[in-house]
Amino acid sequence: MARWQPNASERLVVAALDLFAERGYENTTVIDIAERAGLTKSTFFRHFPDKREVLFGGDTMTGVLVNGIAAAPAAATPLEAVAYALDTIGREAFTPARREFTARRRAVIAANPELQEREALKGLGLTASMIDALKRRGVPDLTSRVAAELGALTLKIAYERWSDTTNADEFTEVARRTLSEVQAASALSLR
């Protein structure tokens, strides 16, 4: 039986994470990454605009979230629509096979302030996309902003918990539990 062959993009990401772990993000070049993946520099640049983007892979997460919110049942409340989107992320993005990759990615980012800034800004972009997706469901502006902030916080905490490799639960489970806790905390802080 043929072993599963990852595609070029996946191979580049794996090679980059290996090299970042071995010699550090700053000491790794795009050429190093392409060579380790057995590919050329120009193939690298067909997939990613620069070295940094290897870790932030093309906004797939935004698409999954936005589609998840759009696909939620019409009767869903704003936070139920967010919960629906988090389920979609568990099925399409944060699958069990991705967990180890995610933990390694987090370690690289935690070691580099420039990457932390990038990650933070990507998070803000995700929140903005969720606000738009909720507004397209007819949710009023301010409610969309609040639900998106609570959703983004839930996603961030659930991601931290799930990518902790000592945790064996699937992402969807972790995210649902986290959302309940965020809802309870929100009710508490309002009181």
Next chain:
Amino acid sequence: MARWQPNASERLVVAALDLFAERGYENTTVIDIAERAGLTKSTFFRHFPDKREVLFGGDTMTGVLVNGIAAAPAAATPLEAVAYALDTIGREAFTPARREFTARRRAVIAANPELQEREALKGLGLTASMIDALKRRGVPDLTSRVAAELGALTLKIAYERWSDTTNADEFTEVARRTLSEVQAASALSLR
């Protein structure tokens, strides 16, 4: 009667905003700013590490917020402590005299993606400081995170509303009203 003489830091900020409006942020140098303010380049660098920081002035906002949360009555709920800090901001930072400055600052930032990123990251830093200030009051971790996110969202929206110069209300009033709306929206999105 002597006209009020702004201090060096204030003069540099005013000169910078004038120049940014006249010729654009990119086309203004630190030397231009110092000259316009009638000061030297080395005086500039005693007050700000670089041109960009003239707009983000030394984290005074963080100090005001953190002290405001710490000074809230012991019995205050997490969001009441945040409300208390917003009042402090209205008294100590976003005073009526600062409104025009704030509107001009916003316009400069809105015209420049690099400054927008900086503003966004400063906002995340503020949220992190609020989380720490709430935890020091004994608020549990997750509740602190939720209350700080709701507080940061309130601050952001209130700042947008208040710095809109067609609006004549004081910051404290705008912030209190915004916080009520955020609380109502939060309750709605939870349902």
